[in-house]
Amino acid sequence: MAIDTSRPAIVAVPRLELRESVTAALRELIFTGAFATGERLVETELAERFGTSRGPVRDAFAELEQVGLLTSGRGKGTYVRELTTIDVDELYTLRQSLETLAVRRAVDRLGETVVDELNGHVSAMEVAFAANDPVAAASADMAFHRTILEGADHGRLLVAWERLADQTRLLMHALSQILPEQRLGGLDHGPIVSAFETGDTVAAEMAIADHLDQARSIVMQSFAARDAASDLSD
Amino acid sequence: MAIDTSRPAIVAVPRLELRESVTAALRELIFTGAFATGERLVETELAERFGTSRGPVRDAFAELEQVGLLTSGRGKGTYVRELTTIDVDELYTLRQSLETLAVRRAVDRLGETVVDELNGHVSAMEVAFAANDPVAAASADMAFHRTILEGADHGRLLVAWERLADQTRLLMHALSQILPEQRLGGLDHGPIVSAFETGDTVAAEMAIADHLDQARSIVMQSFAARDAASDLSD
DNA sequence: GAGAATTTGTTCGTATGTATC
DNA sequence: TGATACATACGAACAAATTCT
Numbered sequence: 001m002a003i004d005t006s007r008p009a010i011v012a013v014p015r016l017e018l019r020e021s022v023t024a025a026l027r028e029l030i031f032t033g034a035f036a037t038g039e040r041l042v043e044t045e046l047a048e049r050f051g052t053s054r055g056p057v058r059d060a061f062a063e064l065e066q067v068g069l070l071t072s073g074r075g076k077g078t079y080v081r082e083l084t085t086i087d088v089d090e091l092y093t094l095r096q097s098l099e100t101l102a103v104r105r106a107v108d109r110l111g112e113t114v115v116d117e118l119n120g121h122v123s124a125m126e127v128a129f130a131a132n133d134p135v136a137a138a139s140a141d142m143a144f145h146r147t148i149l150e151g152a153d154h155g156r157l158l159v160a161w162e163r164l165a166d167q168t169r170l171l172m173h174a175l176s177q178i179l180p181e182q183r184l185g186g187l188d189h190g191p192i193v194s195a196f197e198t199g200d201t202v203a204a205e206m207a208i209a210d211h212l213d214q215a216r217s218i219v220m221q222s223f224a225a226r227d228a229a230s231d232l233s234d
Numbered sequence: 235m236a237i238d239t240s241r242p243a244i245v246a247v248p249r250l251e252l253r254e255s256v257t258a259a260l261r262e263l264i265f266t267g268a269f270a271t272g273e274r275l276v277e278t279e280l281a282e283r284f285g286t287s288r289g290p291v292r293d294a295f296a297e298l299e300q301v302g303l304l305t306s307g308r309g310k311g312t313y314v315r316e317l318t319t320i321d322v323d324e325l326y327t328l329r330q331s332l333e334t335l336a337v338r339r340a341v342d343r344l345g346e347t348v349v350d351e352l353n354g355h356v357s358a359m360e361v362a363f364a365a366n367d368p369v370a371a372a373s374a375d376m377a378f379h380r381t382i383l384e385g386a387d388h389g390r391l392l393v394a395w396e397r398l399a400d401q402t403r404l405l406m407h408a409l410s411q412i413l414p415e416q417r418l419g420g421l422d423h424g425p426i427v428s429a430f431e432t433g434d435t436v437a438a439e440m441a442i443a444d445h446l447d448q449a450r451s452i453v454m455q456s457f458a459a460r461d462a463a464s465d466l467s468d
Numbered sequence: 469g470a471g472a473a474t475t476t477g478t479t480c481g482t483a484t485g486t487a488t489c
Numbered sequence: 490t491g492a493t494a495c496a497t498a499c500g501a502a503c504a505a506a507t508t509c510t
Contacts, residue, residue, distance in 0.1 A: 017308070018499070043476070053500045058476090062293065066300050068390070074251070075476055075506055090390045093335070101331040156302070156324045157331075160394050252478075276496070287479045292497085309485055309497065 019059040022050055026060050030069055030080060031169045032135060033177075038082045041070070068167045083171055085223045091164055091171065092216030096209050098161050099145065103192075103208045106151035107201045115197050117147050122189050134176035137184075138169055144189060148208075171219065179222045187215055252286050253293040259284065260294050264303055264314060265403045266369060267411075272316045275304065302401045317405055319457045325398055325405065326450030330443055332395050333379065337426075337442045340385035341435045349431050351381050356423050368410035371418075372403055378423060382442075405453065413456045421449055 026046070029035060043054045043061070050057065061078050064070045072078040121144035128137035142165050149161050175184070192211060195204035260280070263269060277288045277295070284291065295312050298304045306312040355378035362371035376399050383395050409418070426445060429438035 042474090044474090054476090055499055055501095059296065059498095062296060063300070066297070077475075077507090090388055094388070094390050094394065097331050097335040101327070154324055154328070156328050156398070160328065160397075163394075164390070278496075288497085289478055289480090310487090311496070 018052055018056040019063075022046075022052065022056045023060040023063050025050065026064060027069065027166065030064075031138075031173060033173045035080050037080050037170075037174055039080050041078045041080065043078075067163050069170055081167075081170065083167075083174055083223075085220055085227065087167075088171065088219050088223055089216065091167055092212050092219070095161070095164050095168070096212040096216075098157060098164070099148065099208050099212065100205050102149045102152040102154070102157060102161070103204045104201060105154060106148050107196060107199060107204050109153060110151045110196060114147065114151060115193060118144060118189070118193050118196065121147065122193065125189070134172065138172040141172075141184075142169065148192075175219060175222060178226045184215065184218060187211065187218075252290040253297075256280075256284055256286060256290045257294040257297050260298060261303065261400065264298075265372075265407060267407045269314045271314050271404075271408055273314050275312050275314065277312075301397050303404055315401075315404065317401075317408055317457075319454055319461065321401075322405065322453050322457050323450065325401055326446050326453070329395070329398050329402070330446040330450075332391060332398070333382065333442050333446065334439050336383045336386040336388070336391060336395070337438045338435060339388060339391075340382050341430060341433055341438050343387060344385045344430060348381060348385060349427060352378060352423070352427050352430065355381065356427065359423070368406065372406040375406075375418075376403065382426075409453060409456060412460045418449065418452060421445065421452075 026041075035041065041061070043057050047054045047057045061070060061072070065072055065078070069081055070078050071081050121140050124140035125137055125144070128134075128140055145161075146165065149158050152158070189211065191207040192204060195201075195207050260275075269275065275295070277291045281288045281291045295304060295306070299306055299312070303315055304312050305315050355374050358374035359371055359378065362368075362374055379395075380399065383392050386392070423445065425441040426438060429435075429441050
């Protein structure tokens with residue numbers, strides 16, 4: 001047992017690679033709106049800001065571009081993605097497809113503890129909406145859906161969904177600036193939870209599909225209104 | 235003697251980033267089985283092989299890991315992914331979900347020219363199977379499905395599918411070594427094309443779902459048999 | 469449209485951590 | 490286990506390309 005007990009704490013913590021912590025930091029900055037949509041991100045700037053070289057920043061750019069949070073052209077820089085009504089339609093129709101599959105697989109597998117967890121996220125969502133905290137509301141909302149996705153026990157499904165979840169977070173922030181009154185708060189997660197409680201697979205599939213259709217409709221309307229307004233101002 | 239993938243139009247296209255051409259070359263080498271599944275890939279080796287520095291190779295590793303063709307651990311190197319029966323199940327169930335959505339959107343949009351294109355891919359597939367050319371058969375098969383996906387006019391759906399398509403190519407190569415007689419040749423694409431011809435959306439959805447279910451069943455059986463055999467030999 | 473400034477793409481050196489004998 | 494070999498993550502400088510003046 002005479003092994004280097006001088007600094008056990010450091011060894012205990014799993015070493016986080018710089019590229020990952022930079023990626024996580026950037027992701028969070030995007031979600032919280034520290035960067036405006038369409039804003040250009042410069043490697044050297046962020047490298048200095050994070051106290052690293054350009055390498056890890058470059059890696060983070062590449063990953064976040066894959067995820068769909070950033071866009072870049074040939075040597076033309078990297079920008080925070082701007083979402084259009086087409087993007088909104090794609091996001092929600094694809095999420096509908098993925099989450100329907102997730103529900104189908106998850107209903108049988110999940111027990112009461114998960115229903116409690118789902119209810120917890122719903123409560124957190126209501127609190128956040130009441131407090132007019134869109135970031136917290138979005139977090140709770142995504143946590144609700146993530147719980148279902150993780151219950152599906154399907155690695156590739158989860159990975160595919162996580163990319164859309166990240167883009168949804170970006171979307172939510174854009175939306176919070178368009179739609180202050182949070183009409184999304186009116187969306188009901190109840191039927192989904194109920195179907196999970198009774199173990200009714202078909203009802204659960206229909207509930208999640210319906211839920212995402214309503215969300216799509218609301219968000220599409222908001223974006224269409226924004227685009228119409230910006231067209232006028234141009 | 236292990237060199238020379240530098241056959242393609244060498245300097246003909248100057249406007250391709252090194253990272254992209256390295257990624258494409260690596261992808262092709264994996265599909266054609268130049269690397270065995272589970273084989274370790276070393277940055278310095280491939281950099282020398284491609285005549286570049288380690289940077290672009292590193293970038294290519296990162297992208298192909300995202301795609302699911304490579305795996306890597308923390309400082310443990312990068313390896314060609316090994317597929318299990320669980321991976322096969324995930325691949326085909328998720329493809330079923332995505333391609334069903336694609337069909338739903340594509341049927342209305344696509345005209346006669348696309349039906350001709352689909353028939354062309356089916357013919358190419360039959361020729362390849364008759365010639366016992368699994369690589370060409372896999373190419374034609376994926377081209378068939380890609381045609382449908384592109385017809386869906388849904389960028390994110392296409393991107394998500396392409397990742398699975400790449401992994402399916404990897405799977406096909408592994409399968410060609412397990413199952414020489416190509417039982418997959420028995421799979422029929424006819425009902426899918428027919429439904430497209432008549433414009434029957436529901437029939438098309440059922441046809442593609444059924445098709446992928448059959449493929450999944452065949453491939454799962456093959457992998458289960460392989461695993462059982464390797465368990466005995468251990 | 470030419471040239472300067474800035475930013476990205478690429479290369480290579482070095483240190484840290486892993487695997488192996 | 491201890492020491493060695495080695496691959497990778499990071500840093501820094503060079504080169505090419507784009508944008509702005």
